Amino acid sequence: QRLQHDPATRQPLAYMRLRRAIRNVIENGEVQVGHALPSERDLARALTLSRVTVRKAIGGLVEDGLLTQRHGAGTFVSERIVKPLSRMTSFTEDLRARGLNPRSEFFERGIGEVTPEEAMAMNLSPGTLVVRLHRLRYAGDEPLAIERSAVPLDLLPDPNLVEDSLYEALDKLGNRPLRALQRLRAVVLGPAQTRLLRLGAGSAGLNIERRSFLEDGRIVEFTCSWYRGDIYDFVAELQSD
Ligand code: GLP
Known part of the structure; x- marks a missing residue:
């Protein structure tokens, strides 16, 4: 078993270690989407950890969206993809963290001049060259989102x-974005979109626009995504002023 006790977990940050261990078990697909975790009491006993530690570790993973608690029924690996709005993660990272297999079908992966809309969104002059990606994004065989991205050619010199x-490629070039502005809107998906996403006509989707930036303020991407409304939850922590 992956969750075996090791002496190091007796340290004050035991809950963080446990949180990582549970995360690994989910990432490796050892506990599958929709399945239940052992109860807090059983976990605590099996790992000889306190229930407070176990509760804290599980609470953290619920906050991350990886686990869902259903009152009276227990703790499950989330079926919907619950995405904290405040984190700058990529599609690939979000899926891998859930033990799912991200992949993309490319409709376009090339170089072109910015469209007027992209030029305005990215504050670039007309004629600037960008790498343009148009992808259908899957978890295994299941399509989840459609994404169109534009990235200035000087930050990503080759679409291939x-x-x-995308973020893995940018990371390798030292151009991974550090912050982003994001807008989320409810939409009725169009016929071409529902066909690609294998949804019924008129299904709901979430349209997300992300503009992301390097530390020095240069824009890295303008991405327009359409996520399936029946599978994605976006969550945020709010604070009063
Ligand atoms: C999310 C964001 C996009 C970003 C993408 C990168 O979907 N909404 O703005 O471009 O992640 O994902 P990946 O690195 O898997 O291509």
């Missing part, structure tokens, strides 16, 4: 550097 993950 993007094998599957």
Whole structure:
């Protein structure tokens, strides 16, 4: 068993270690989406940890969206993809963290001049060259989202550097974005979109626009995504002023 006790977990940050261990078990697909975790009491006993530690570790993973608690029924690996709004993660990272297999079908992966809309969104002058990606994004065989991205050519010199993950390619070039502005809107998906996403006509989706930036403020991407409304939850922690 992956969750075996090791002496190091007796340290004050035991809950963080446990949180990582449970995360690994989910990432490796050892506990599958929709399945239940052992109860807090059983986990605590099996790992000889306190229930407070176990509760804290599980609470953290619920916050991350990886686990869902159903009153009276227990703790489950989330079926919906619950995405904290405040984190700058990529599609690939979000899926891998859930033990799912991200992949993309490319409709376009090339170089072109910015469209007027992209030029305005990215504050670039007309004629600037960008790498443009248009992808259908899957978890295994299941389509989850459609994404169109534009990245200035000086930050991503060759579209083929993007094998599957844009952020992985940018990371390798030292150009991974550090912050982003994001807008989320409810939409009725169009006929071409519902066909690609294998949804019924008129299904709901979430349209997300992300503009992301390097530390020095240069824009790295303008991405327009359409996520399936029946599978994605976006969550955020709010604080009063
Ligand atoms: C999310 C964001 C996009 C970003 C993408 C990168 O879907 N909404 O703005 O471009 O992640 O994902 P990946 O690195 O898997 O291509």
